[in-house]
Amino acid sequence: MEITDAICSFCGSLCDDLTVKVEDNKIIDVKRACRLGASKMLGHERINSPMIRNEAGILEEASFDSAIDKASQILLHAKRPLLYGWASTSCEAQSKGVLLGEILGAVVDSTASVCHGPTTLGVQEKGLPTASLGQIKNRADLIIFWGCNPIHAHPRHMSRYSGYLPGFFLDRGRQNRKFVTVDVRMTETAAISDEFLQIEQGSDYVVLSALRALVNGKDDLVPDVVCGVSKEDLVRLSGMMRSCRFGAFFFGMGLTQSKGRYKNIDCALSLTNDLNTQTKFVITPLRGHYNVTGFGQVCSWQTGFPAVDLSRGAPYYNPGEMSANDLLMRDEVDASLIVASDPAAHFPSTSVRNLAKMPLIQIDPYANATTEIADVVIPTAIVGVETEGTAYRMDGLSLRLRKLVDSDYPSDEEILDKIIKKVSRKGDVC
Amino acid sequence: MKCDVNIITGRTIDQGANIDSKLSSDYFNACARCEIGAEDLKTLGLSEGSHVKVSTRFGSVVVSLALCDGNPEGVAFIPMGPWANTVVNPDTHGCGMPGFKGILGSLEPTDEKPLDLKALMSLYRE
Numbered sequence: 001m002e003i004t005d006a007i008c009s010f011c012g013s014l015c016d017d018l019t020v021k022v023e024d025n026k027i028i029d030v031k032r033a034c035r036l037g038a039s040k041m042l043g044h045e046r047i048n049s050p051m052i053r054n055e056a057g058i059l060e061e062a063s064f065d066s067a068i069d070k071a072s073q074i075l076l077h078a079k080r081p082l083l084y085g086w087a088s089t090s091c092e093a094q095s096k097g098v099l100l101g102e103i104l105g106a107v108v109d110s111t112a113s114v115c116h117g118p119t120t121l122g123v124q125e126k127g128l129p130t131a132s133l134g135q136i137k138n139r140a141d142l143i144i145f146w147g148c149n150p151i152h153a154h155p156r157h158m159s160r161y162s163g164y165l166p167g168f169f170l171d172r173g174r175q176n177r178k179f180v181t182v183d184v185r186m187t188e189t190a191a192i193s194d195e196f197l198q199i200e201q202g203s204d205y206v207v208l209s210a211l212r213a214l215v216n217g218k219d220d221l222v223p224d225v226v227c228g229v230s231k232e233d234l235v236r237l238s239g240m241m242r243s244c245r246f247g248a249f250f251f252g253m254g255l256t257q258s259k260g261r262y263k264n265i266d267c268a269l270s271l272t273n274d275l276n277t278q279t280k281f282v283i284t285p286l287r288g289h290y291n292v293t294g295f296g297q298v299c300s301w302q303t304g305f306p307a308v309d310l311s312r313g314a315p316y317y318n319p320g321e322m323s324a325n326d327l328l329m330r331d332e333v334d335a336s337l338i339v340a341s342d343p344a345a346h347f348p349s350t351s352v353r354n355l356a357k358m359p360l361i362q363i364d365p366y367a368n369a370t371t372e373i374a375d376v377v378i379p380t381a382i383v384g385v386e387t388e389g390t391a392y393r394m395d396g397l398s399l400r401l402r403k404l405v406d407s408d409y410p411s412d413e414e415i416l417d418k419i420i421k422k423v424s425r426k427g428d429v430c
Numbered sequence: 431m432k433c434d435v436n437i438i439t440g441r442t443i444d445q446g447a448n449i450d451s452k453l454s455s456d457y458f459n460a461c462a463r464c465e466i467g468a469e470d471l472k473t474l475g476l477s478e479g480s481h482v483k484v485s486t487r488f489g490s491v492v493v494s495l496a497l498c499d500g501n502p503e504g505v506a507f508i509p510m511g512p513w514a515n516t517v518v519n520p521d522t523h524g525c526g527m528p529g530f531k532g533i534l535g536s537l538e539p540t541d542e543k544p545l546d547l548k549a550l551m552s553l554y555r556e
Contacts, residue, residue, distance in 0.1 A: 010446075036446045044451040057555065113526040121525055152443040184438065185507065186500030201436050201505060202532045253440055257530040261523055288441070307526075323526025344551060345452060345512045348520035348528045349489055356554040368452040369512050372551035 007401050008037035009088070009384025012287030012394035013133075013154050013161070025405050027385070034155035040385075046409075047367050047379035059377060068415065071337070071361040071376045072422035075104055078335035078359075080311065084324050085341030087111040087289035090389025090401070093412035094291070094298040097339060100420050101310045102303075103428050107333075109307045109324040110295040111288075111341050117319060118256040119285045120296065120306050122265025129272050131248070131282040133160075133395045138167035140282075142244035145181045146268065147204060147254015148286050151188040157286070162248065178244070180237060182207070183254060197237065202259035203227030207234070208267040214238035215274045247281040256285075287394035289341075290384070294392035328354045335359045338370050339412060345369035363415055381409040389413075432538045433473045435466070435506040437486065438531040439514040453547055461511035462544040464537065465498035470506070476539055483542065484508065484517050486535035491516040492542045506537065512550050 006018040020041060021029035030041040050067035051059040062070075075081055083106045086094050101108035112120065136143075143162050150157040158164055163174055170176035181190040182197045182204075190196040199207050203226075210226045213219070215238050224231050241247055249272055255264040268283060275281035287293050296306040303310070305317035320326055324343065327333050328351035335358055344352050345368060356373035363378045364370070371377055381387040386407035392398050444460035451457055464484055466474075476482065480495045484506070491513050501507060508514040510530070519529030545553075 035443060039447040040450060045453075109526075114528065114530070117526045149440070153441045153446065155443065185498070185502060185505060190500070198502065201438060253530070257439075257527060259532055261525050261527050319526035320522055320524035323522065325520065325522050325528050326526060329520055329522070342449075342452070344554070345515070346510060347515060348518045349516050349554075350520040351528075352515070352554050366450045366452075368450075369547060369551050372548060373554055 003402070003404055006404060007384060007399055008033055008041070009290045009382070009391065009401055010037045010040045011154050011290055012293060013157050014290055014391060014393040014399050015156050015160060016399060020404055022405055027405060036155060044366060046365060047371070047377060050379065051377040053375045059371075059374070064378070064410065067376050067378050068418050068422065071378065072419050074335050074359040074361060074376065075337065075419065076423050078104070080327070080332050080334050081106040082324060082327060082333045082336040083108045083339070084336060084343060085111060085339040086295040087292035087341055088383070089291065089340035089412045090383045090391065091291065091294045091298050092389055093339070093383075093416060094295050095302065096413055096416035096420060098299055098302045098308070100416060100423070101308065103420065103424050105311045105313070107309045107311065107322055107324070107327060108299065109322070110292060110299070111346070112292050112296060113307060113319065113323045113325065114346055115253065115288050115292060116256055116285045117307070117323065118262035119265050121262035121319060122269055125266050126269035126273065128269065129276060129282055130284050130395065132397060133162070133284070133393065136248045136282065136284070137161045137165055139169050139246040140248040141170060141176055142178050142180070142240060142247040144247065144249045145179070145189050145193070146249065146251045147183060147258070148250060148252025149183070149187040149189045150250070150286060151192075153252065153288065154286055162250065178240060180240065195237065195240075197229050197233055200228040204255055204258055204264045205260040205267050208264065208271055210234055211238050211241070212267070212271050212274055215242060215271065215278070241275055241281070242278050244279060247275065247279065249281065249283040250286050251283070252286045284395055291391040293394055293396060294390065294398070297392055297396070325351050333358060337361045337363070338374070339363045339416070342368040342370045344373050363412055365409070378415055379409055380412045380415055381407045383412070387411040431473060431475055432536050433470050434534070434536050435470065435504055437484070437506045437508060437517060437533040437535050439508050439510045439518060440531070442509045445509040445511060458546055461509045462513045463494045463496050463509065465496045465501060465507040466537070467499065467501040467503055467505070468497060469503040470537070471495065471497055474537060474539060481540050481543060482537045483540040484535060484537055486517040486519070486533050488519055488533070489516045492540055492544045494544060512547060513544065
């Protein structure tokens with residue numbers, strides 16, 4: 001059986017043109033997927049059964065009912081639970097997660113806090129002059145990649161949205177567009193760009209500010225060399241930005257994780273706003289996991305914030321105080337529920353150490369670093385492969401992921417629903 | 431010989447393709463590595479594939495060396511993952527985001543071997 005127009009549930013590009021071949025309820029071939037998508041679709045080794053860590057410190061197989069019971073007991077006895085992850089599951093499961101957070105009075109945070117969380121802070125300060133990826137494909141004649149390497153992280157982004165495909169107003173595709181990459185090292189994306197500006201690590205804010213000065217006609221304020229980049233190169237780039245018909249600025253962790261964090265984003269957004277006084281320019285974060293954008297949407301619908309502390313009885317948001325790593329660094333968390341993510345692999349060691357010493361429940365299709373420190377492990381179905389669900393593409397477009405094969409694993413949503421029923425009290429809305 | 435570096439971490443396609451098979455040798459090979467330019471390789475007096483100890487004031491970890499011609503002198507890249515996170519800066523600067531890039535540290539030759547994922551994670555349960 002061939003399934004056409006299947007959506008890839010790996011990265012934030014949500015490519016929706018895959019053809020998947022299924023035989024005997026197993027995916028045996030995937031056409032048009034990149035290496036990342038194909039590796040996910042074709043499958044990896046799974047967690048076979050729920051597990052509970054015994055007194056000897058060994059994970060022992062258990063029934064779903066007993067794992068859910070144990071998880072519920074851990075959460076009910078916690079005073080400062082952290083519900084973290086959510087980037088690789090459906091909006092429906094995310095919605096259940098926020099509800100569980102409300103019932104428990106928990107902190108609910110997503111992987112965005114170690115990814116594009118600073119982007120959200122920047123956007124809250126300056127707004128987001130953006131466009132759909134379709135608009136960019138059809139109109140953008142200048143593409144800037146700043147602190148990102150889509151050839152590695154979003155391998156089909158350039159061929160589907162930002163580079164090679166002819167657009168409605170750009171009938172020669174790549175020949176109609178200029179690529180510029182700004183990075184601290186020569187990446188594969190930089191190597192195929194028309195221009196590459198190599199800047200000193202941690203100098204993004206300064207270089208962006210110099211470009212703002214040039215775009216606003218304050219050339220005299222810019223010195224001959226700015227953090228490794230000559231004024232001549234900056235003048236040429238600012239000229240390209242001002243003279244294009246439609247510019248698109250994509251950025252990644254090079255901005256959000258470097259010195260300046262959200263202020264880098266603030267500055268990039270301000271530059272985009274400046275450029276819009278002279279031409280049309282849009283800016284879009286390259287979001288990593290396929291539904292990290294969805295979590296921001298869901299949590300904002302339900303609580304008003306893209307991550308939330310519900311311990312006060314009312315939603316509270318203050319990144320830097322209630323973000324997962326800040327809580328863990330202060331050793332405040334006394335139990336955690338990790339859904340569809342792997343903080344043990346992606347948090348600094350201080351956070352992982354504090355995560356490991358308290359009860360940890362993991363809900364995930366795959367064994368990973370977090371499994372090694374988990375006390376309860378509940379395996380689930382893969383959204384977009386074994387179960388359907390809604391996800392948001394990096395530009396905010398919602399798409400319905402399809403079920404491609406049958407599975408005996410329950411969905412994240414079903415497991416969360418059972419935990420909610422166990423921990424809710426009379427009067428809770430569930 | 432010791433070599434001072436500015437460490438950045440980030441995604442690679444090999445890391446991403448094995449993100450759901452973290453206990454595999456492919457994930458280990460993709461992440462337990464440090465990419466540096468030819469000048470720094472020369473300073474260390476090592477060749478590709480040699481083991482190197484990465485140290486910062488936040489921790490240390492042993493990984494394999496890889497040559498990356500795109501890296502300027504003094505910049506070391508470690509793919510995001512449990513090995514990189516041993517040496518990153520936990521300070522979130524008040525916005526929730528730890529310092530995954532721009533960590534000052536050093537590289538030095540070592541006879542130690544990189545720990546596999548299970549061995550590395552078992553240190554957190556001690």
